Amino acid sequence: MPELPEVESVRRQLAPLVEGRTVRAVARDPYPSRRLGDVARAVGGRIGPIVRRGKFLLAPLDGAPPHPSELVLHLGMTGILRVLPADDPSGRPGGPDPHVRVRLELDDGTALVLRDARRFGRVDVVAPGDRSGLPTLAALGPEPLEDAFDPEAFAAALARRGAPVKARLLDQRLVAGVGNIYADEALWRARIHPAARRVGRERALRLHAAVREVLAAAVAREGTTFRDYRLVNGASGRYLTELDAYGRAGLPCRRCGATLRGSTVAQRGTVHCPACQRA
DNA sequence: TTGCTTACCTGACGGC
DNA sequence: TGCCGTCAGGTAAGCA
Numbered sequence: 001m002p003e004l005p006e007v008e009s010v011r012r013q014l015a016p017l018v019e020g021r022t023v024r025a026v027a028r029d030p031y032p033s034r035r036l037g038d039v040a041r042a043v044g045g046r047i048g049p050i051v052r053r054g055k056f057l058l059a060p061l062d063g064a065p066p067h068p069s070e071l072v073l074h075l076g077m078t079g080i081l082r083v084l085p086a087d088d089p090s091g092r093p094g095g096p097d098p099h100v101r102v103r104l105e106l107d108d109g110t111a112l113v114l115r116d117a118r119r120f121g122r123v124d125v126v127a128p129g130d131r132s133g134l135p136t137l138a139a140l141g142p143e144p145l146e147d148a149f150d151p152e153a154f155a156a157a158l159a160r161r162g163a164p165v166k167a168r169l170l171d172q173r174l175v176a177g178v179g180n181i182y183a184d185e186a187l188w189r190a191r192i193h194p195a196a197r198r199v200g201r202e203r204a205l206r207l208h209a210a211v212r213e214v215l216a217a218a219v220a221r222e223g224t225t226f227r228d229y230r231l232v233n234g235a236s237g238r239y240l241t242e243l244d245a246y247g248r249a250g251l252p253c254r255r256c257g258a259t260l261r262g263s264t265v266a267q268r269g270t271v272h273c274p275a276c277q278r279a
Numbered sequence: 280t281t282g283c284t285t286a287c288c289t290g291a292c293g294g295c
Numbered sequence: 296t297g298c299c300g301t302c303a304g305g306t307a308a309g310c311a
Contacts, residue, residue, distance in 0.1 A: 001304065035287090035306090055305080077304055078289085099289095118288050120305060136306060163282055170305085180304065227291085227303090267284075268304065 002075040003055060004144070004177030005218035006229050006237060010081055011052045013232035014112075017083045021106040022046045022063070028123075029093045029101045035076070037124030037133070039102055041066050045125075047106075054140045054176030060128060070128045072137070076120025078228040086111045117228065140176045144211050145219070149175060155204035165207070166194035167266035175211060180268045181224055181246045186210040187272065188245035193279045194265045194272050217242065245271045 002010070023042045045061025052058075057073040075081070084091040086105050091113040093100050102123045104112040114121060124133070131138035142148035157174055158165060168174050169183040178186070187194050189210035192203055199207065218224060223237030226247065230236060244254050249262030249271045258275035 003305095033287090074305080076288095076306080117290065118304090120288065122306085135308095167282080172306090269302080 001077050001179055001181060001226065002079060002223070002229055003179035003182050004052075004215055005182070005221075005239065006223035007055050007057060007075060007177070008052050008219050009222040009237065010075070010232055011050055011057055014057075014081055014083070015050045017110070017232065018047050018106060018112055019049060019059075020047065021108055021110075023061070023104050024107050025105040027093050027103045027105075031119070033101075033119055035119065035122040036102065037072075037122075037126070039104075039123050039125055041069060041125040042071060042104055045069060045071070047071070053137065053143070054172055055179070056134075056137050056140075061125065066125075068128050069125050070130070072122070072124045072126060072134065073114070074122040076116060076118065076122065078118045079114060079116040079121030080228070080230050081232055082113045082115065082234070083110050083232060084113055085109065136172055139173050141173045142175060144175050144177060144215055149208070149212070151205050151208040154208045155199075155201045158199040158204040158207070159201060161198045164195045164197055164265050165192060165199050166268070166270060169211070170266055170268065177215070178211065180270075181226075181243070182211070182214050182218065183268075184245040184271050185214045185243060188277060189214060191276050193277045194263075194270050195279065245273070247271070 023045050026040050026042050028036055028039055044063045045067045046063050048060035050057055050059045059071045061067050061069045061071055086109050089095045090097045091103055091111050099115045099117045101116045102114040166183050169178045190207040192207055218239040221238040224239040225236035248260050251260055253260055253273040256275045258273055260271050261274050263270050
């Protein structure tokens with residue numbers, strides 16, 4: 001499940017392969033999906049610097065009208081971006097790989113290909129800065145690994161009673177880029193119960209630090225591959241063995257030895273330690 | 280405005 | 296072996 005570390009790792013591999021290249025042709029899966037926008041508008045666009053916001057990848061497209069425009073990519077749950085030789089049939093919608101959704105053919109003989117088994121990924125070409133059809137991106141909170149992620153503002157938000165703290169981490173407005181895996185990991189590190197509806201200043205500051213630590217460590221290992229996620233070069237993320245909570249229900253807590261408990265919080269599978277993450 | 284639920288979507292897996 | 300039900304989860308929309 002691509003979250004901030006996975007998307008950032010993809011961005012780092014993707015950027016040198018496609019920045020400066022011009023889109024010569026576009027093909028897409030004919031399946032009617034509202035998650036695939038008017039991708040044909042990318043034709044003629046020269047891809048500028050790719051940036052990441054939360055779990056979104058954004059790249060300016062320069063050129064003659066309809067450009068300048070902006071390419072918006074979201075990997076959803078199972079999205080994988082690859083850069084393949086343009087004549088590789090496995091990178092064509094309708095080709096031997098039934099999960100290829102979008103293909104941008106570039107001017108250097110390669111193609112940027114989105115493969116997405118569950119169709120939760122998103123690709124669109126919008127006017128620069130236009131977020132009218134992208135409410136989550138429009139309301140995205142601060143980047144957790146940048147100074148804009150202010151610990152006091154974070155603590156003030158969590159001090160107000162509201163939805164379970166895990167739901168607020170997943171919401172993207174409080175902090176950008178956290179998904180189910182790293183929410184569980186950060187809460188475990190900060191010793192906070194995922195269903196807590198109010199978090200005091202001291203614990204909130206601990207959680208702020210934990211979010212940063214977990215995400216930075218996962219970025220350093222190029223993310224977590226549970227099943228689907230792959231880097232642009234096809235490699236797996238290496239953070240899986242570092243996980244302390246996610247996917248470890250029924251196993252002993254690495255901190256206190258108690259048995260980790262699985263539950264549902266915010267409609268998501270959740271793992272926490274009943275001994276050191278007390279309600 | 281906030282919180283919650285449901286829909287979307289399909290591969291993997293367990294049970295029969 | 297094949298069928299069926301369940302689970303996984305990020306985003307968006309709808310409702311209370």
